[in-house]
Amino acid sequence: MIVKLKRETKETQISISLNLNGQGKYKIKTTIPFMDHMLTLFTAHSGFNIELSAKGDTEIDEHHLVEDIGITLGQAVKKALGDKKGINRYGNFLLPMDEALSYVALDISSRPCLVYKVKYSKAYKEKFNFDLLEDFFQAFSANAGITLHIEIKHGRNNHHMAESIFKGFARALKQAVKKESKSNKVPSTKGKL
Numbered sequence: 001m002i003v004k005l006k007r008e009t010k011e012t013q014i015s016i017s018l019n020l021n022g023q024g025k026y027k028i029k030t031t032i033p034f035m036d037h038m039l040t041l042f043t044a045h046s047g048f049n050i051e052l053s054a055k056g057d058t059e060i061d062e063h064h065l066v067e068d069i070g071i072t073l074g075q076a077v078k079k080a081l082g083d084k085k086g087i088n089r090y091g092n093f094l095l096p097m098d099e100a101l102s103y104v105a106l107d108i109s110s111r112p113c114l115v116y117k118v119k120y121s122k123a124y125k126e127k128f129n130f131d132l133l134e135d136f137f138q139a140f141s142a143n144a145g146i147t148l149h150i151e152i153k154h155g156r157n158n159h160h161m162a163e164s165i166f167k168g169f170a171r172a173l174k175q176a177v178k179k180e181s182k183s184n185k186v187p188s189t190k191g192k193l
């Protein structure tokens, strides 16, 4: 199933097309080069197909746009999951990226919760404000209804740490959304997620 969503506010304009059963094909244009890089990695490693076009009031700063991309991606994932019948529900991944190592664990629970244990170095004056990534994952978790734990075990370079997180997030989500071949049940003793 391909989910298409448009989200427009006075601050940002975003459209997304998402297929959870894809081949990792991407067309990502957010006007923020670092987010393009992260979302491209995310798409390639999740195996989803994503077309995302986003722009907004980045003349103020990049906060609105980064957060609203998280909202839109979260809404698209939630819609694409549908009744959640037969999915694995849980996913986790320990992902090394050179000297950086992240651990991501998630539950497609309908209970939004973000635990984010990541400290970026302030030693460099980078173009991108890495603190915005917490807002991105908070928005994703809240709108997808996903419990999401993200931790950096260790690392030195901010770019590597972020890259490790996005790849690990992609791999964990890929596991969780995958349908078990024989089961058509919602994987909860409550019968509903």
Ligand SMILES: [Mn+2]
Pocket: 037, 159, 163
């Ligand atoms: Mn890179």
